[in-house]
Amino acid sequence: MRLRNKPWAKDKLAAYPQYVIANPEECKGKWHTIFNNQQPIYIEVGTGKGQFITGMAKAHPSINFIGIELQESVIVSALDLAIEADISNLKLMNVKAEGLLNFFEEGEVDRVYLNFSDPWPKKRHAKRRLTFRTFLEMYENILVDQGEIHFKTDNRGLFESSLMSFSDYGMLLTYVSLDLHKSDFKGNIMTEYEEKFSKLGHPIYRSESRFKTK
Template sequence: MRVKHKPWAKDKLLAHPEICVQNPTELKGNWHTVFGNHHPIHIEIGSGKGQFISGMAKQNERINYIGIEVVESVLVLALDKALAADVKNLRLLAVDGGNLTDYFSPDEIERIYLNFSDPWPKKRHTKRRLTNPRFLTIYQHLLPQSGEIHFKTDNRGLFEYTLQAFSEYGLLLQYVSLDLHQSQFEDNIMTEYEEKFSKQGYPIYRLEASFKAN
């Protein structure tokens, strides 16, 4: 994602501590105190400009959402959407999604969303893909046995790789769509990329998966 650097982004994020959490490591195991309830917590890794996570928070008031985006110049756009949505069940983190265990305890989150992640198409970059087994190990450590991973992409190569990686890791594939917008799936919240690519006629691939009970 190429985004113009916004030197004022950090200051704007700091100006909204009610949404942008500054010290997430201090909240590990205690995120319910931030939201003031014990509702389920869903996180999105790579929230981009925030259309999806804000839309989900507005649609599901009894679920708490956390959007993770490492680029502050992008996260500030997600902040604008969160403010416009006027939701109380959404927080944003400007951190690296590869360090989730620094911020969350096991079983503290119930669902992970991976939407239009960087496909890292070159073979030497395979380990950077968010559906690579090294990331799946992190997700398995954090999610309860009933926890789920929801994945969407326009990239067929990444989707095929993800299907294989999930299957080989032992995840249960609960829902697979090769053309989401032509399916019967309801209440879909689109990301900015999803809108762009679907308007261009590209199919959107989607799957849901969970880890097998021990």
């Protein structure tokens, strides 16, 4: 689906520094100062329009959340939700996922969420998947000892390749569901894509994986 350009998005993002971090490189190692507390930090890589990250921030006020999204015309919708919710434990970053090591110090993040990431189905594009080994190396670096990745998708191929990637990396799979909405999992907060695909009858796949002790 073609992304609708919103030429005003850049200015709106700049107008709300309480939510949108303009220079995240300057925040590396200082995120607890940015949030003005010592709460755990959970990030979502590829936050889209923000329904999940905003919902999580509202449901868990004792945790700090950071949504990361490359597309200005998409993350501005997440900003709208943040403004409406009027929450202090949420920040947004309009940056590339490849730059995570520039934005977070080693062990500064407590959990990573990956929701409905681009599947990049062709084999030659495998390195672009957010569950590929090079991305796992970045997540492991910024996560606390035995940090976790929570992953959701409707794409069976991506799910299977991601489980293999987690396993090959030496991670421990602590939770796997092949049909999340028919499972006994509690507290699920849906993304926009999750709502769309589940209404179409698609099963939602979910996993939790933990890195080994550093």
